[in-house]
Every structure is written in structure tokens, then in C-alpha cells.
Amino acid sequence: MQILDKINIYSAFGIRPSVYEFGEKILEKLKARFSQIDEVAEYNQLKVLKAMQEHKVSEACLMGSTGYGYNDLGRETLEKVYASIFGTEDALVRPQITCGTHALAIALSSALHPGDELLSITGRPYDTLEEVIGIRPSKGSLKEYGVSYAEAELLPDGHIDREAIAAKINERTRLIAIQRSKGYAERRSLSVDEIGEMISFVKSLKSDVLVMVDNCYGEFVELHEPSEMGADMAVGSLIKNPGGGLASVGGYIVGKKECVERAAYRLTSPGLGKEVGATLGISREFYQGLFLSPVVTASALKGAIFAANIYEELGFKVLPDGGEDRHDIIQAVTFGGREALLSFCKGIQAAAPVDSHVTPEPWAMPGYDSEVVMAAGSFVSGSSIELSADGPLKEPYNAYFQGGITWPHAKAGILRSLEQLIRDGILEEKQVVF
Numbered sequence: 213m214q215i216l217d218k219i220n221i222y223s224a225f226g227i228r229p230s231v232y233e234f235g236e237k238i239l240e241k242l243k244a245r246f247s248q249i250d251e252v253a254e255y256n257q258l259k260v261l262k263a264m265q266e267h268k269v270s271e272a273c274l275m276g277s278t279g280y281g282y283n284d285l286g287r288e289t290l291e292k293v294y295a296s297i298f299g300t301e302d303a304l305v306r307p308q309i310t311c312g313t314h315a316l317a318i319a320l321s322s323a324l325h326p327g328d329e330l331l332s333i334t335g336r337p338y339d340t341l342e343e344v345i346g347i348r349p350s351k352g353s354l355k356e357y358g359v360s361y362a363e364a365e366l367l368p369d370g371h372i373d374r375e376a377i378a379a380k381i382n383e384r385t386r387l388i389a390i391q392r393s394k395g396y397a398e399r400r401s402l403s404v405d406e407i408g409e410m411i412s413f414v415k416s417l418k419s420d421v422l423v424m425v426d427n428c429y430g431e432f433v434e435l436h437e438p439s440e441m442g443a444d445m446a447v448g449s450l451i452k453n454p455g456g457g458l459a460s461v462g463g464y465i466v467g468k469k470e471c472v473e474r475a476a477y478r479l480t481s482p483g484l485g486k487e488v489g490a491t492l493g494i495s496r497e498f499y500q501g502l503f504l505s506p507v508v509t510a511s512a513l514k515g516a517i518f519a520a521n522i523y524e525e526l527g528f529k530v531l532p533d534g535g536e537d538r539h540d541i542i543q544a545v546t547f548g549g550r551e552a553l554l555s556f557c558k559g560i561q562a563a564a565p566v567d568s569h570v571t572p573e574p575w576a577m578p579g580y581d582s583e584v585v586m587a588a589g590s591f592v593s594g595s596s597i598e599l600s601a602d603g604p605l606k607e608p609y610n611a612y613f614q615g616g617i618t619w620p621h622a623k624a625g626i627l628r629s630l631e632q633l634i635r636d637g638i639l640e641e642k643q644v645v646f
């Protein structure tokens with residue numbers, strides 16, 4: 213294809229030639245990294261395919277059940293497929309799990325009893341868990357049920373603080389929570405190997421402690437999953453990586469048989485557990501989304517790395533930085549001010565396939581303690597494996613950028629955000645000319 217054709221199609225899309233060319237310059241130095249990402253995707257694609265074949269996924273699995281949902285072949289087989297992929301004894305993968313927070317709340321409340329203590333060893337957990345735990349008071353929190361909470365901060369360099377953990381573990385510590393992705397915190401995301409070391413360390417201090425990993429945004433980024441490293445449970449959302457952009461709702465909990473059973477008893481009812489839960493017509497999306505997920509995750513990763521390199525080149529603080537290894541699909545960019553953050557999100561929204569004509573407005577989203585702005589012109593509402601950006605409207609005005617179910621869309625979205633920053637006068641066009 214002629215360069216001119218590409219410049220023309222980007223221009224038609226509202227992206228000026230200087231912005232397009234700036235992107236091409238940045239991409240030149242990313243070729244080797246992108247090919248590494250493709251190799252991880254290739255490995256994970258075969259892992260998923262092999263699990264589907266091993267468990268004899270059949271056309272009948274793609275149908276749904278109604279009512280109680282007894283003997284739902286699709287649901288039962290999918291849970292076996294998840295268990296194989298994540299290297300666990302069992303799995304709970306359900307549309308009745310409404311989101312990632314819900315999956316985490318189920319995992320925590322099923323494992324913790326009155327008098328137990330929960331210890332987070334990766335600092336303050338994801339915002340919405342504050343109410344689940346009772347860090348911020350809430351009806352029905354773990355705290356209300358007599359489960360106490362302790363926290364060990366990460367060291368300033370982002371690694372775990374072994375001394376702090378040793379000091380915080382006590383006879384009541386029942387479950388240790390590890391969050392793989394940084395979420396809305398300014399810290400590193402953790403590699404699967406590091407998580408494995410953390411698990412061995414805490415189990416060496418207290419052998420019967422349970423470890424739960426919040427795996428949100430981390431699935432298929434590496435060759436292995438934290439659940440293969442001795443975690444008792446790993447938990448995530450299907451409208452992030454493992455749903456591949458197709459799952460329209462849902463969450464999963466994979467892990468030890470006993471833990472998954474307890475989680476199922478908490479989700480449905482004691483005695484019923486995994487036996488009930490109609491899938492209605494949703495099974496096909498779950499299978500097909502899981503099948504696509506390794507490649508979709510790779511697209512999102514490329515988008516994150518591209519964004520990091522673009523904004524780093526323009527002098528913004530980015531986390532992870534342009535050259536760092538990746539352990540999740542989130543990219544943070546510090547905009548330092550309200551206007552710049554809103555402008556970035558406006559640009560991402562303008563590149564969406566759905567609702568590109570609207571301007572994202574900040575709002576007080578349930579579960580968050582400040583206003584949040586979200587750019588999400590997605591097919592599935594709130595899906596953050598699709599190209600999306602969000603940011604709490606508070607210092608330092610970080611945008612958290614993620615997703616892109618195809619790489620060309622992620623690329624176009626990032627270039628469109630840069631175009632928007634120029635249009636809104638936050639950057640000058642001459643800054644993007646090499």
C-alpha cells in the first residue's frame with residue numbers, strides 16, 4: 213500500500229499527517245517487542261486450543277440451559293477448560309458473577325470467617341475492594357462480619373517488603389491477597405515469577421495460609437498464570453482479557469477444589485454450589501471469547517506499549533515506561549491536570565466504534581472515592597478489554613489506558629488522543645515533528 217493511502221485514511225479519520233508520521237517513527241523501534249508479544253500469543257493460543265480439544269468441546273457445549281441449569285454441559289466443560297488453562301484443580305466461570313469486584317468479593321467472603329484476618333501484601337487493593345473489605349465502611353463488608361484487615365505496603369522500588377509481611381502475619385491471618393495489576397495505584401505491576409516467589413515466601417512463614425491473586429488484566433500477558441505458581445485462587449473478570457471482547461458479562465475464580473467449591477456455595481447457595489446456574493444463551497461467547505483472548509490480549513499489549521512510547525517521547529510520565537517488561541495491559545499516563553486528562557479521554561472516545569460522537573463526562577461511579585472520567589465506546593458496556601481509558605479526577609490526573617481488541621484500532625485510538633491534545637491546545641503540533 214502507498215504511504216499516501218494510509219495518510220489519507222488517517223486524515224479522513226481526523227488524524228493529521230504529522231501525528232500519523234510521529235506514530236510511524238515511534239513504531240519503527242517497537243518491531244522486536246511486538247514480535248515477542250506475538251510469540252506469547254502464539255503459545256497461549258495453542259494452550260487454549262489444546263484445553264478445548266482435551267475436554268472435547270462440542271457443538272452441544274455452545275447451547276445454553278434455562279431454569280436451574282442442572283447438567284449444563286457447556287458450563288461444566290468450560291469450567292474444565294479454564295481449570296486446564298490456569299493449571300488448577302477446578303474453576304467457577306459464570307455469567308452470574310457480575311464483574312471483577314463481585315468475583316473477588318465471592319472469593320474473599322467464601323474463604324474468610326469471623327475472627328480471621330485478611331492481609332494484602334501488595335499495598336492498598338483496587339478501589340472497589342475498599343468497601344468489600346470495609347476499609348471504607350459499607351453494608352455487608354467483611355469487616356461487618358468480623359473479618360479484620362491488614363496491609364503490607366510494597367517497598368518504594370515496587371518490590372514486596374518481606375520484613376513488613378513477616379511482621380504482619382499472625383495466628384489470625386487466614387488469607388493473603390496479591391494484586392497482579394497496579395489498578396489505579398502508582399506502582400509496578402507484578403510478574404508471574406515475582407508472584408510465585410511471594411507465594412513461596414508467605415507459605416514458608418505460615419504453611420496453611422490461603423493465597424488469592426487478583427488476576428484482573430493479567431491473563432495471557434505471559435506464558436504462565438499465577439495460579440500455576442501455587443496460588444489457592446486466581447480471580448478475574450470476563451469483560452477484561454479472558455472474555456476476548458466477546459463475553460458480555462461474567463467473572464471467574466480458578467483454584468484449589470476446596471476453594472472453588474466454597475466460592476460456588478457463596479455465589480449460589482450452600483448445598484447447591486456449582487450444580488445450578490443457567491447459562492441461557494451465553495456459552496458460545498464465553499468459549500469464542502476465550503479462544504480469541506490470547507490474540508486480543510496481544511493487541512491490547514501492543515496498544516499499551518505504543519501509548520507509553522508516544523507519550524514518553526512527548527515528555528509525559530508513563531507507567532510502565534516505554535521500555536519496561538509488561539505484566540498486564542494497563543498503561544498509565546500522568547497528565548498533571550484536569551483539562552489534559554479530559555482531552556485525552558475525549559480523543560479515545562472519538563476513535564470508538566460505538567458512541568464516538570459523545571464526550572465523556574466525569575461522574576461519581578459507585579465504589580470509587582472521587583469522580584472518574586471514562587472513555588468507553590465499546591460494544592459491551594464498561595468492557596475494558598475494548599479500547600478504553602479512565603482516570604480518577606484527582607492528583608496527579610493519571611489516565612489509565614487499556615484494551616483494543618484489534619491492534620489497528622488501538623493504534624488509531626492512541627493517535628486520535630494525540631490529535632485531540634493538539635486540537636485542545638494542550639500540545640503544539642511542532643512537538644510531534646521530529
Ligand SMILES: *Cc1c(COP(=O)(O)O)cnc(C)c1O
Pocket residue numbers: 311312313314316338340391392393394395426428429449
Ligand atoms: C478491574 C479490576 C477489578 C474490578 O473489576 P470490575 O470488573 O471493574 O469490578 C479489581 N482489581 C483490579 C486489579 C482490576 O483491574
